[in-house]
Amino acid sequence: MACMINRYPCEDSPWLGAMTLHPVPESVARARRWFRKFITPYNPACSVDDCTLMISELVTNAILYGQSDEDWVVHVEWYREGTSLRVEVHNPGFPAGVRLRRASANDAHSRGLFLVDSIAESWHSGPSRFGGTVVSFVVADAWPS
Template sequence: MTLYPEAESVARARRRFRKFLEPYDLSCSLDDCVLMISELVTNAILYGEAEEAWRVRVEWWQVGASLRVDVHNPGFPANVRMRQPAADEAHGRGLRLVNELASSWSAEPSPLGGTMVSFSMDGAWKV
């Protein structure tokens, strides 16, 4: 899915992802996956940057029994890091949530240019 870098795109990503995966009998929590999509798309919108118009790209697929999700933006991979927000800070916990909920996650240069942040849910599908 390709999204504009605007706040409404986060809800759009959640709806499309949920609609696509609801028919499957997943072994993992769909709500957890939707939450992680929200966090990664939000980060992509907040931290992606380019001189020309750009989009956020979200891809998901089955790899064996696992679900893999990639979120691409034109930001710099070196800028992706888990923060340690103060208790009174409203933001900065997205990657910590992904780290806790996903089987694994990574941030690396995107083959499309920019950054790709991914997560996997092992055993999401019964094989």
């Protein structure tokens, strides 16, 4: 199975959806497609294109930097917090390794968190409840108040 999606949150829950992805390059495109598909019914006022770009960058980083001696997966979850959208990307990597880097003009990589930092209202990294690392971002005014 390439991934698993949970898409039926409780009515009173801020949880909107989740997906579990294998750490393979094809999962980045799946994450974009599935987020777009499952966020659309909630009719967000924010740019879904911006959100899918940030998810793409964070899933790519999770796949590149996730580490485990056993089989592992990347968890992506999204929540409504008042009028904001929060997206979390979890992997088994070490939390202290997440940092914003400024790429030089010649670098082909190292722009993911810079993009998230530029687009999102805020972002955070730390220990994941699944073990490893979570990197999350918040998009303000994703829904009318």
